Amino acid sequence: MKIILPLPATLTTLFIVAMDHLPFDVDSFVPWRVAGPYRRAAITAAGSGSLTVTHHQTPWKPTATNLTDDERRRLRRTGQHVVVSTTAPPHKLPTSIQAARATARALARECDGLLIDPLTGTAVLTCGRCAGEPTDFRLTDDWLSWDVQVHDAATCPPWDPSDMGVCDCLRVTSRGLRRFALPEITLDGAACAHNLCATNLLRTVAHRLVADHLTYVAAHPEATDRKIDDYLQISPVDQPDGGLPFGVQLTPYDADQGELGRTGTIRRLKIGPPPGAGQITCLKVGPPSGFPGSLNDWLCATQKPAHPLLTLINCHPSAPPTPSLPAPFPPAPLSPPHPLEPTRAVRPAPSAEPTPAHTLATAPAPAPAHLSRTETERAAA
Numbered sequence: 001m002k003i004i005l006p007l008p009a010t011l012t013t014l015f016i017v018a019m020d021h022l023p024f025d026v027d028s029f030v031p032w033r034v035a036g037p038y039r040r041a042a043i044t045a046a047g048s049g050s051l052t053v054t055h056h057q058t059p060w061k062p063t064a065t066n067l068t069d070d071e072r073r074r075l076r077r078t079g080q081h082v083v084v085s086t087t088a089p090p091h092k093l094p095t096s097i098q099a100a101r102a103t104a105r106a107l108a109r110e111c112d113g114l115l116i117d118p119l120t121g122t123a124v125l126t127c128g129r130c131a132g133e134p135t136d137f138r139l140t141d142d143w144l145s146w147d148v149q150v151h152d153a154a155t156c157p158p159w160d161p162s163d164m165g166v167c168d169c170l171r172v173t174s175r176g177l178r179r180f181a182l183p184e185i186t187l188d189g190a191a192c193a194h195n196l197c198a199t200n201l202l203r204t205v206a207h208r209l210v211a212d213h214l215t216y217v218a219a220h221p222e223a224t225d226r227k228i229d230d231y232l233q234i235s236p237v238d239q240p241d242g243g244l245p246f247g248v249q250l251t252p253y254d255a256d257q258g259e260l261g262r263t264g265t266i267r268r269l270k271i272g273p274p275p276g277a278g279q280i281t282c283l284k285v286g287p288p289s290g291f292p293g294s295l296n297d298w299l300c301a302t303q304k305p306a307h308p309l310l311t312l313i314n315c316h317p318s319a320p321p322t323p324s325l326p327a328p329f330p331p332a333p334l335s336p337p338h339p340l341e342p343t344r345a346v347r348p349a350p351s352a353e354p355t356p357a358h359t360l361a362t363a364p365a366p367a368p369a370h371l372s373r374t375e376t377e378r379a380a381a
Contacts, residue, residue, distance in 0.1 A: 004280075007181055007217065007224055007226060010088060011087070014118055014119070015085075015115065016060050016083060017084065017108045017111070017114070018075055018078040018081045018113055019111045019112065019114070020079055020112075022080055022082065022111055026055050026107070030051075030107070031045070031051070033106055034099075037135055041099040050096065051084075051086050051099065053085075053103065054082065056081050056082070058079075066120075066121045066122050067116070078113070084104040084107070091220075094137045094214065101133055104124075119175060120142070120145035121175060124142050125142075144175065145175045146174060146202065147172070148170070148171075149170075150169045167193070169192045170190040170191060170192045170198060172188075172195065173185070182213055185202055190299055191296050197299045204234060204239050205234070205248055213226070228250075231247060231249060231288060233245065244302070249287060251284040
């Protein structure tokens with residue numbers, strides 16, 4: 001089955017820089033003060049009007065963000081904000097959004113502002129090693145975030161490692177694929193203990209989808225849609241740390257239908273274009289057809305190690321294999337010999353026990369002369 005993805009004529013991406021006050025004019029700063037390899041792209045985009053920078057004298061009001069407590073405190077203390085916007089066709093990706101974020105980074109660094117990506121709802125680091133926009137495009141450079149939710153918590157049974165098919169409360173959805181003219185992807189119905197496995201799997205699927213999509217739009221700049229297969233084969237090269245190959249089934253969501261939970265309530269309403277508009281806003285990720293197990297079994301299968309455990313090879317077939325035991329501690333090395341040194345006789349401490357006959361007695365030291373004379377005189381007296 002083929003899934004048709006419409007390609008819009010242009011895509012718009014926004015970045016917000018919130019600050020206490022702006023000590024300079026943005027028109028004199030952008031694009032001339034944009035550092036790094038994106039200065040030329042920023043100058044070209046600003047000249048054509050695809051890159052715009054707007055200064056607002058009011059604080060920015062977030063709607064749905066995943067900011068930390070410290071970032072929220074910084075945002076509450078700000079009084080102004082700047083909106084960096086880029087509008088470009090899909091075949092200009094990812095250079096167009098990289099130049100826009102490089103411009104926003106330069107503004108945030110100059111005025112000590114807080115850079116926020118409204119699409120992902122997270123803040124972008126602008127200090128230390130993350131001060132400048134990376135030269136190479138990587139999806140892991142804060143281009144995506146993940147919305148992890150647990151629904152129907154009241155009916156979720158206690159966690160039982162031996163019964164993984166009972167719990168299906170987890171839902172993980174991507175945030176940020178829309179900027180690449182792709183629908184968001186979600187995994188719904190897994191056990192709530194599998195949040196890390198589900199996020200890693202969705203991140204791998206997102207990497208594959210974005211890589212294939214950028215290649216297609218660059219090769220077909222005039223295309224108005226793209227057809228993808230509903231079955232996606234993930235190979236070890238698609239995974240950051242390697243791993244076993246596995247298949248993924250992609251299912252379009254119907255925007256006009258809700259999804260019923262175990263208790264009969266509507267878990268969520270999928271907001272999107274009206275039916276018949278031909279636009280897919282979300283793809284559901286799941287095991288391929290014919291997979292013998294459940295969704296949780298499929299998640300565990302995709303997380304198996306890529307290399308089997310090493311076993312001991314027996315070189316003598318007639319003898320049974322011996323288990324591999326840890327090597328014993330090596331004996332402590334002997335200290336090198338030293339020449340004998342003369343020792344001084346020491347008078348032993350008095351003891352109540354008799355001294356054995358074979359024990360060598362040490363003669364006392366002779367007394368001083370004046371003490372010996374006094375004792376002789378006393379004996380004569």
